[in-house]
Amino acid sequence: MEQRFASIFFPFLLADYTVRQYAHLKNKAFVLAEPERGRSVVKAVNSGAAAQGISAGMVVADCKAILPDLQVLHYKKGLAEKLLHNLGMWCIRFSPVVAVDLPDGLIIETTGCSHLWGGEENYLKTIIQRLKDFGYEVKGAIAPSIGGAFAVARFGEPSIIKKENIVAALSDLPPAALRLQPEELERLDQLGIHHIQSLLKIPRSALQRRFGATLLKRTDQALGNETEFINPLIPPEPYTARLPALEPICTAAGIEIALQELLKQLCNRLQKEGLGLRRCRFITYRIDAREQQLMIGTTQASCNQKHLFKLFEEKISTLEPGLGIELFVLEAPEVEKTSTIQETLWNHGENKTNTEIAELVDRIAGRVSIQNIHRFLPAEHYWPEFSFVDTSDLKQKPQTEWRTNFPRPLHLLPKPELIQVTAPVPDYPPMLFRYKSRLHKIINAEGPERIEQEWWLQQGLYRDYYCVEDEEGKRFWLFRSGDYGDKKTQWFVHGFFA
Amino acid sequence: MPVEVVYKTDVLRSLRKELLVLQGFKKPVCERHISVGLGFMEKSFPHDVFPTGAVHDFVSDNFSNAAATNGFISGVMGNLFKNAQKINAVWVNASNKIFPTALKLFGIDPHHIIFVNARNPKDVLWVIEEALKCSCLTAIVGELQDIDFTASRRLQLAVEKSGVTAFIHRQNPKSKNPVACVASWKINSVKSIPQNMPGLGFARWNVELTKVRNGTPGNWLVEWQAGHFKEIKNQLKAISSHRELKVS
Known part of the structure; x- marks a missing residue:
């Protein structure tokens, strides 16, 4: 308007x-x-x-x-x-x-x-x-x-x-x-x-x-x-709902009822205004003047009572009612407009799926924290560690295609691990290497694929990557950091092929 | 007499089919017939179809076989998704080892997968179960060390309701306890054969279906060739005869 x-x-x-x-x-x-x-x-x-x-x-x-x-x-x-x-x-x-x-x-x-x-x-x-x-x-x-x-x-x-x-x-x-x-x-x-x-x-x-x-x-x-x-x-008026209790409440069932009542009030109001919660705080005031609060967050604006209740339910057991709680307050410090599509097509196809997945992510985030939930999008970099970016947005679409023109290992070590290598100079893949105190004899090898440092991001040596396979069929992604000739030539294992 | 025999086998067959349905194997309707590209091993499965909407158990014993197992799972999932345009899988593990870029080589759009890292094994199980209840997903991959029978039963119950396919990948399990699942697999990486060129050949695995409910276990040598599973026949004979020799 x-x-x-x-x-x-x-x-x-x-x-x-x-x-x-x-x-x-x-x-x-x-x-x-x-x-x-x-x-x-x-x-x-x-x-x-x-x-x-x-x-x-x-x-x-x-x-x-x-x-x-x-x-x-x-x-x-x-x-x-x-x-x-x-x-x-x-x-x-x-x-x-x-x-x-x-x-x-x-x-x-x-x-x-x-x-x-x-x-x-x-x-x-x-x-x-x-x-x-x-x-x-x-x-x-x-x-x-x-x-x-x-x-x-x-x-x-x-x-x-x-x-x-x-x-x-x-x-x-x-x-x-x-x-x-x-x-x-x-x-x-x-x-x-x-x-x-x-x-x-x-x-x-x-x-x-x-x-x-x-x-x-x-x-x-x-x-x-x-x-x-x-x-x-x-x-x-900020988005709050209050519920004073006639008698002090000290059971989990009582707290649940209070929470449901407050959620009903708040969600009805938000729904009327076309808004949804992004963060929500549930505050309890005990009769001995101690205040305890629970906090939840959602990845997508939501005014779905059942879902929000589920997010809180996990945490209710952490409240200590003591002698009893006399006042419950539910606050929504962060609200957002819900998309209009969500309202009109509430129970259909893709939107329903999106909402369900967003709710699933909220529940998981409540248990293992949002930092442990990842979604990856391609990034325009050859350097393997930079070739993907982490996003928390479930709706974001990739800007570019995922690259498939070079072999890439399915498992990538978070940090390349140093290995001892016997390799002929100057540019051949290694013949033998020792990884985690086991000797691997290389039968087949492919490479090198040189990946240069992106100087605008970081300085350092380039990497020459080799795909190698040992006698038992274990397939590795190895690289040599920098040139031969230098006495401190180092080799690393960076991943395992399927 | 022969008429009676035929009659008996017919009755037995129809009774067996009824039993399958009672055990939770719904008869695949045309649209539910999803091919996962494993045509050559379909005879081993109940109703001759790769069981979707069920729990599959994978065991791997070292890092290389773990990668091979995840590769096989990714290949199956890639076929399950088939150009889907939405988020349709959750991949749960203690710490992420998967290189997203490589998933594309198995026909999966990596941005359609949500990766969850949970340090605590209990949390891993909780996340798997919670995700399995979400019927809008197609598949869940859970990587953990051990899973006890009770926990696996819970997953099975969740799966029966939602119809999501679960791949439980146990890495270096401490105990080899039974797991409630429709099929148990063991995937080992095998030395590849270069294709007329120096270098590495296609990823090659020894796929062992150690246990399958209402099906026949089997053993195949499989290659992942440019987006498809392919069975390698000659070597298989060698291996199976080798096994027979061992058995005898």
Whole structure:
């Protein structure tokens, strides 16, 4: 689903709040000021003062020169945060995800909310009208990105921006709309870039070189090319389920029942949201305030109660209930979207097989740990140790074919083992060799097949591989490390043929 | 009189077939008739078909025969899978010795096998049994040192339910206890014969079917030739006559 965000901008937040408290200030020009380094500096202005050209950051003495009957009131630190927090909490009625956007705005995620007010226009109008009724001056915009909504609400004509119009809506706005640092803005101004439009025409690499990554990041965030995260006032409820016990529970059967009940709750909820578990934690709180937990992981997002229960079942015996457990909590710290195919074709063919195998792997991983489960894919290397890669992904397909053009032994020693050899120089296979204190006389031999080191991976000597067979029909894969001639020529056995 | 004899043998044959079914050997339906490329030894098996969905027991006594045994198992599995496009086997052992690249030479796509390493022999058995319960797999290979009769019975029961073929490979077993299985094998590597060229010939094994339920044990000399099993006849005679001599 496409995400939508509303940015609400309060141009005179503190001044409007002051008017709410002291109604007689309504039609007068006033500022809120604070002493700073021995002089009084304006921190916030109201609309009347702003109309006369007074803005935040000016010295009060200068403002008095412009407007002799300007009223100066005391500025209270931290008031803006408090006000925005309260306004944000009030806005929860419009959407569950509301965040404070300091110093003078709110961000509301409106995804899936606006239709309740009869469309986005009506939705935005309602929010603005309700806030205006409190006495605040408000501007707002809805856009597909946080940065976009911010820019339009403050610098553009407040409106609803569709995803396809975002570039057009932003192009005429000044670069300040992108939430840049003052130094960056100054440099852009020096370069004669007064609109975002001209900024977008410059190649990215040039911008990166001149301004660093922040400018590009901010631009992407505004255009919706990069996701931006907000810190909601009320964090969305994590996936947990709780089960308090009436009486302390101290039997395995009791724990199993509790676990099943919790899994039912959690899985039903996940299933409704199209999600599945990847990791799950089962926490038990004992009456003597000791906490114990079990952890399971799955290779594929799953909300199959039976399967998850089986994974936990193996471990229930490790819990020590002591005098009894009074609270069970089941948490899902990691959830993932289940593939839609899995839902529609739950009980058919390949998907069923995939799910069954993934569940089997989960069960095995619970017993012998996931590091001991391997699936191998071909890799484009001749060096035998590098010719395959280990993957934990069950769905990954090989990028290349497995090589079959050279003989390879079915058993490969994890580390080549040193052997003593009698071999004619310079390039013949050995005649005799001793491996594990047994002498093997070679009857047939094939080779050499030279495999060079891949210098971009590791340095060392090349290997000359020979396939050899002894009198009893044992077939070996031997290699000589490096050249003859060198006194320390070493031979190794590396594998056994079938 | 002869009519009566014929009648009797017919009755006996049909009764024997019934017995087979009761012992868990379902009559192969057309689609279940899977050839594993061992045509020349099919006469030895019940119903003349290589028993799939059963436990096969292999014993090897040294590293070379272990490789030969795994080679034979891989050849059979390669024929069982026949271009399957999914993960269809689990290979369980204490530490992995299999070189995945070489499996392709036996007709297996190595990425269709999940390898599980379990240090503890109990864990190996547990993984084999758990995998055998998964009917979406085709075959399981379990390499371990020893397996007692009770454990093998458990595997047999799991197999009867799921229809997965199990290859249990015992390496250097300490005891030669009986194992509940449909067939016992012993594969030894034999010196190869070079093919008109210097070097090594095809992998050659002496395949001994030491025990088979409701079948006749046998002994064959087999070569793995470019993706197929091939029986070598002349040598076999030599060996069998040698055995007969030994027996007499």
